[in-house]
Amino acid sequence: MSTSRPRPIGLIGATLALLRKDLLIEWRTRARLNAIVFFALATLLMFSFALGPDTRLLEKNAGGYFWLAILFASVLAMGESFRVESENACLDGIRLAPADPRAIYLSKALGNALLLIALGIVLLPVMVALYGVKVVTGFVDLGTVLLLGSLALSAPGTVYAAISSNARARDVLLPLLLFPLVIPALLSLAKATSLVLQGDPMNQLGSWLGLLLGFNLIYWGVGFVLFPRIIED
Amino acid sequence: MNKLIKWGLPVVGLGVLAAGWWLGLAWAPPDREMGDVQRIMYVHVPLQWMAMLAMFLNFVAAVAYLVRSNASWKLDSTAESAAEVGLVLGALGMVTGAIWGRPTWGVYWSWDPRLTSEAIMLVTYTGYLVLRRFVEDPDKRATWSAVVAILGAINLPIVWFSVRWWRSLHQVQSSPKTVDPQMVLCLRVSAIGLLLLTIALLMHRYRIAMAERQAEVALPEALPGNSPAASVRDTPKVA
Numbered sequence: 001m002s003t004s005r006p007r008p009i010g011l012i013g014a015t016l017a018l019l020r021k022d023l024l025i026e027w028r029t030r031a032r033l034n035a036i037v038f039f040a041l042a043t044l045l046m047f048s049f050a051l052g053p054d055t056r057l058l059e060k061n062a063g064g065y066f067w068l069a070i071l072f073a074s075v076l077a078m079g080e081s082f083r084v085e086s087e088n089a090c091l092d093g094i095r096l097a098p099a100d101p102r103a104i105y106l107s108k109a110l111g112n113a114l115l116l117i118a119l120g121i122v123l124l125p126v127m128v129a130l131y132g133v134k135v136v137t138g139f140v141d142l143g144t145v146l147l148l149g150s151l152a153l154s155a156p157g158t159v160y161a162a163i164s165s166n167a168r169a170r171d172v173l174l175p176l177l178l179f180p181l182v183i184p185a186l187l188s189l190a191k192a193t194s195l196v197l198q199g200d201p202m203n204q205l206g207s208w209l210g211l212l213l214g215f216n217l218i219y220w221g222v223g224f225v226l227f228p229r230i231i232e233d
Numbered sequence: 234m235n236k237l238i239k240w241g242l243p244v245v246g247l248g249v250l251a252a253g254w255w256l257g258l259a260w261a262p263p264d265r266e267m268g269d270v271q272r273i274m275y276v277h278v279p280l281q282w283m284a285m286l287a288m289f290l291n292f293v294a295a296v297a298y299l300v301r302s303n304a305s306w307k308l309d310s311t312a313e314s315a316a317e318v319g320l321v322l323g324a325l326g327m328v329t330g331a332i333w334g335r336p337t338w339g340v341y342w343s344w345d346p347r348l349t350s351e352a353i354m355l356v357t358y359t360g361y362l363v364l365r366r367f368v369e370d371p372d373k374r375a376t377w378s379a380v381v382a383i384l385g386a387i388n389l390p391i392v393w394f395s396v397r398w399w400r401s402l403h404q405v406q407s408s409p410k411t412v413d414p415q416m417v418l419c420l421r422v423s424a425i426g427l428l429l430l431t432i433a434l435l436m437h438r439y440r441i442a443m444a445e446r447q448a449e450v451a452l453p454e455a456l457p458g459n460s461p462a463a464s465v466r467d468t469p470k471v472a
Contacts, residue, residue, distance in 0.1 A: 180356040184395040
């Protein structure tokens, strides 16, 4: 970065540079990760209080609670991801750099997905301890579900976070817009995680992963196309 | 001419709708199995059709707004009025469906794909209208709400598909039905009446929306959303 460049860098270069910047900010404060980890832990704990002391019930529904905790935490994380940019008009600065708006979308969405993956990795052992679950079909399956799930939540979530971060009552707006949208993803995630945790005798995991993959392709595509219109002025 | 449509259309629509409902209640034969309960169909089915139509109009207007480089307020106002009218019709359709479901299925609500998709549709467009209330800048509001409308509309078939898949592990619902020609006629008359009424409502709401846009562009400070308290809250905290 020391020499001045005559032409702007490409989409992937800009995405990586912006992602690196976001991760660096996150690493230096670790505020967002700390906040969402403790928030999600508290949520997992609350589910067990809401259900009473029946551990079998908890174990049976663990997949759904796991993803609900991540979803609630993701609303906080994604809302915060654009709040950083609205301070000191940073977003305008990035766009004047000039960075491709689509690179801003990709970097933000990837950054949010990485954060959610990290959150999932931290939550798993806690869930094993609290709910008494065990990973039956293997960690590769679980990793795939976590990867696809985090990507599925962050693709539409990043679009809506960009919108709601500039609106009034943004803390209400983001969940109100996002929750109905991610219902197909949440449904297949809860189902797929239950299959991973309780065994998959009928071989259904593949079809739920396929649905998640399709959801990802659609929303990453639509977000990539529509995001530039959101942050234009 | 304009005035004739403005006042004539709702009157004609209400008249045709009343005729259709009267035929449905008094003239059409009762259903063999459901009896008189089935007559709510003449209210429920047209409501659902018109709700779908209005939501489709909203989607088309939203896409057109984003695609066209010199999109006017007309498209944005069309989208707004379609979403609001569609939400009212869809909510009424859901309530009438629940009233029918209780004596027929024994429950007000069932998690089948159609009902679930409809519920999610109502929540989606409620979010859409809430977003419109919370954004003061008319340009941004139009663009953002168009994006939200498109994402929400794409979502509905995915929801329908995924819930069907999810449910198919438990039960499959099927209801083959043969419909009496008298019933078809009543349904058609009710649907045409409601269609006319829906168009009248859309046009009325559209006029209100256009008047709002004009007021916003002409006098941005005079609007209730831009009270001093709100503008202080909105300014970024930069010294």
